Amino acid sequence: MVKKKLSIVDIANSLNISKTSVSFILNGRAAEKRISEELVARVMKFVEEVGYKPNSLAKSLRTGKSNIIGLMVEDISNPFFAAIARLIEDRAYKNGYKIIYCSTDNDTNKTKDLIQMFRDRHVDGYIMAPPEGIEEDVNDLLKNNLPVVMFDRYLPNVDTDHVVIDNKASTFKATQVLIKQGYKDIAFVTFSSEQTQMNDRLAGYEQAIAEAGLKTNIKQVKFQQNEDLIIEPIFEYINENHKRLDAVLFGTNHVGVCGLKVFKRLGISVPDDLAVISFDDYDVFQLYTPPVTAIAQPIEEIADNVITLLLNKLNNKTSLADKQTIIVPTIMNVRASSGK
Amino acid sequence: MVKKKLSIVDIANSLNISKTSVSFILNGRAAEKRISEELVARVMKFVEEVGYKPNSLAKSLRTGKSNIIGLMVEDISNPFFAAIARLIEDRAYKNGYKIIYCSTDNDTNKTKDLIQMFRDRHVDGYIMAPPEGIEEDVNDLLKNNLPVVMFDRYLPNVDTDHVVIDNKASTFKATQVLIKQGYKDIAFVTFSSEQTQMNDRLAGYEQAIAEAGLKTNIKQVKFQQNEDLIIEPIFEYINENHKRLDAVLFGTNHVGVCGLKVFKRLGISVPDDLAVISFDDYDVFQLYTPPVTAIAQPIEEIADNVITLLLNKLNNKTSLADKQTIIVPTIMNVRASSGK
DNA sequence: ATGAAAGCGCTAACAA
DNA sequence: TTGTTAGCGCTTTCAT
Numbered sequence: 184m185v186k187k188k189l190s191i192v193d194i195a196n197s198l199n200i201s202k203t204s205v206s207f208i209l210n211g212r213a214a215e216k217r218i219s220e221e222l223v224a225r226v227m228k229f230v231e232e233v234g235y236k237p238n239s240l241a242k243s244l245r246t247g248k249s250n251i252i253g254l255m256v257e258d259i260s261n262p263f264f265a266a267i268a269r270l271i272e273d274r275a276y277k278n279g280y281k282i283i284y285c286s287t288d289n290d291t292n293k294t295k296d297l298i299q300m301f302r303d304r305h306v307d308g309y310i311m312a313p314p315e316g317i318e319e320d321v322n323d324l325l326k327n328n329l330p331v332v333m334f335d336r337y338l339p340n341v342d343t344d345h346v347v348i349d350n351k352a353s354t355f356k357a358t359q360v361l362i363k364q365g366y367k368d369i370a371f372v373t374f375s376s377e378q379t380q381m382n383d384r385l386a387g388y389e390q391a392i393a394e395a396g397l398k399t400n401i402k403q404v405k406f407q408q409n410e411d412l413i414i415e416p417i418f419e420y421i422n423e424n425h426k427r428l429d430a431v432l433f434g435t436n437h438v439g440v441c442g443l444k445v446f447k448r449l450g451i452s453v454p455d456d457l458a459v460i461s462f463d464d465y466d467v468f469q470l471y472t473p474p475v476t477a478i479a480q481p482i483e484e485i486a487d488n489v490i491t492l493l494l495n496k497l498n499n500k501t502s503l504a505d506k507q508t509i510i511v512p513t514i515m516n517v518r519a520s521s522g523k
Numbered sequence: 524m525v526k527k528k529l530s531i532v533d534i535a536n537s538l539n540i541s542k543t544s545v546s547f548i549l550n551g552r553a554a555e556k557r558i559s560e561e562l563v564a565r566v567m568k569f570v571e572e573v574g575y576k577p578n579s580l581a582k583s584l585r586t587g588k589s590n591i592i593g594l595m596v597e598d599i600s601n602p603f604f605a606a607i608a609r610l611i612e613d614r615a616y617k618n619g620y621k622i623i624y625c626s627t628d629n630d631t632n633k634t635k636d637l638i639q640m641f642r643d644r645h646v647d648g649y650i651m652a653p654p655e656g657i658e659e660d661v662n663d664l665l666k667n668n669l670p671v672v673m674f675d676r677y678l679p680n681v682d683t684d685h686v687v688i689d690n691k692a693s694t695f696k697a698t699q700v701l702i703k704q705g706y707k708d709i710a711f712v713t714f715s716s717e718q719t720q721m722n723d724r725l726a727g728y729e730q731a732i733a734e735a736g737l738k739t740n741i742k743q744v745k746f747q748q749n750e751d752l753i754i755e756p757i758f759e760y761i762n763e764n765h766k767r768l769d770a771v772l773f774g775t776n777h778v779g780v781c782g783l784k785v786f787k788r789l790g791i792s793v794p795d796d797l798a799v800i801s802f803d804d805y806d807v808f809q810l811y812t813p814p815v816t817a818i819a820q821p822i823e824e825i826a827d828n829v830i831t832l833l834l835n836k837l838n839n840k841t842s843l844a845d846k847q848t849i850i851v852p853t854i855m856n857v858r859a860s861s862g863k
Numbered sequence: 864a865t866g867a868a869a870g871c872g873c874t875a876a877c878a879a
Numbered sequence: 880t881t882g883t884t885a886g887c888g889c890t891t892t893c894a895t
Contacts, residue, residue: 243871562880
């Protein structure tokens, strides 16, 4: 009962025909090759019966195509990335592509390794939220005509398709919401990073503060695997400054959640002690008491654009040389945490 | 500057030696084959210079090994699975294995497809939280000597290694916590499912209720991709019954979060109107007001056991025939939601 | 309309 | 110690 893995040769032999014919039939090129319908039927029937499955490794080796898309996110356990990955997986699957995902941890070397692994496995296209420092590797992909779509952020020196949100406008608006409520000492707590999305978020905050003639209060913490190491510096900052601050804008969902944990520990009440807005929306923010105002990223729209861009390249609907930038707007979900 | 993909033959030719020698050297079998150190050095230097990378597809095709582990979770956007996937990925990576993950959606057919894809790609081992109905496919893997480790649940009719938690004891204890606080009308809200972990959780609740001479209140909702469709039946149930109930035990983190959303909509206050305990721990539960008592799964321990079990099989440290069951205990994080 | 044969890049048994 | 060679399973050109 152990199914011996059978190959195209086995089935050709069993049917006393050549493997070429089998190959053509299996690849739907029977008509084109004018193979008799009768033969086609016989082959299909046999294949069905014995449950033959082509070895896609051999196929890939021969054709250079794999029908696999490599997806690299920063951290698959981050709900934002997990949700995006999920949607992309679904859409890809429906279009005959499989997805392999990996977490980069924003680690340049790990990412280089992963790109290499994807190349090894002959993935047909790449989707990534790139860390800094991989410009060369990505350019090398592009030079080899491998389509790459970036999202969440992009690499300024690499000319690829990318789908991002209007980060600067989002934090600008969020900061203004706080300013209009009369808050004057507004902090921006975020990850330290030179990535485009982070720079833009910071810039939006700074511009709104500057336009209002206020002073900036910026705390950047280093991204760490271990959440406690993120909470620690936030704790110190809030602990030292919460009396002179009246509002906080968090730069990412992760920082936001850590911030809320700090508030809990310090017994800080929202919005009375500190008003709060966070980037990204998330269960926690909706269920928190009071509910937290959040800058929601349109996850479906991002995922949709990303996969469409890539599929178009893969199906040669768009020229590889033709690079698109898509900027999708965010949605401010105003809730009680930012009100008076 | 476009790197022409070079092969082992190219490098053999450039160096005027045979590809066999190159292959042996590249695979660290130089010593074993008593290849001169000088040659080894020359080859390594050249390989380094031209940045040669072996084509792992060809390698896999030839050896049948891929150094890839296939990981199938129910839904990668569920924080429990995302966290486990993350940890497994890390450990595997450190041991020279790559991970490919996929979401099964508890969909039998999709899972069969995915298993097929993994087989196609010659993954060396399988880790899965299996849906029902794939017994045959898994048995087929086992018959072909492919190691399979299950976690979160197992298939009663399939003899594989698996790592699970003591589900029954956990809900039993959680229910007792509520009973000891004097709650008498305790509901159990969970997903309808015949999976082992769900059956066990239900059994634990029922036993505790029976032992206390109380009446069960069970609401099972169907798992759906779309969260609103999960919330709806919970809303109806809670809306109809909350007056006669005094406590609720949620069967999974997902149900728990949906439940909290329902409470918010109905203005139900915790624990005064309803005391709450949920399976799985999660940011939301810690940050909720009041913090929610939760049955925490020891994620690291589960991931560690899973990957260790599989690596042992892959490295032939354990016989394939030798099946282990590991049951790890959960941790009750008692918080204000279950108190009086 | 069908078949033979080369070759994708690699490994390993066997020769030398 | 190193080289020759036969595949792994598939696609595709070129004959027939």
